Amino acid sequence: MKEALMCLALFFSLSAPLKAATHLQELKLHFPFGLLTDDYGVLNKIDLMINTCIAKPTPFSADDTISPYPYWQCFEVKNSEMNCERGKYDRYEKALMAMLVVIGERDGERHEFISRRPISLRSCELYQKDWQKLTQNEKYVCVSGSDHSMKIQDEKPVWIWIFGRYKTNKGCDSYFADECENTSMCEASLERKLEN
Secondary structure: OHHHHHHHHHHHHHHHHHHHHHHHHHHHHHOOOOEOOOOOOOOOHHHHHHHHHHOOOOOOOOOOOOOOOOEEEEEEHHHEEEEEEEEEEEOOOOEEEEEEEEEEEEOOEEEEEEOOOOEEHHHHHHHHHHHHHHHOOOOEEEEEEEEEEEEEEOOEEEEEEEEEEEEEOOEEEEOOOOOOOOOHHHHHHHHHHHHO
16 A cells, blocks of 8 residues: 555656646647747647737747747746836826836846837836736746847846736736737738738
């Protein structure tokens, strides 16, 4: 009986890493360019498929700074944050404006995912509220971004990306409405491909 329990314990301790490796291999098999790091089980095929509908998949290159294809990468939540960098009052928007910035650090490098344009400070604060809810008690957060560049700041690489969306095991939030689970853009993309 004791040997049977030990065998069961060994099986379960070995099956979790195998399942994680299989999950990651499956994602990379179908979407070889879309994921730059381990996803720690946070992402699924739909997350990566949506990026292929936004832009043509291309291998990541540090030199290709105008790649519209969004890449996913994941960070420990404890090394990540979302900020609202305050700007000026916009008389057309009738609001104080801010840039939304998601920051993640990994392997001695800093990654900053910045909103495409200023948004109202109030909207940015709502994003922060959702960020707190979705990252609370989570270990990892994955962020999708495009159009990258890199600079050296304080002798440390700092990557700048255009923010698309982020996801934890609790859920997803995006810059554009419904970009997290909405595959209709993929259907439209497939229809355009079929027409050509």
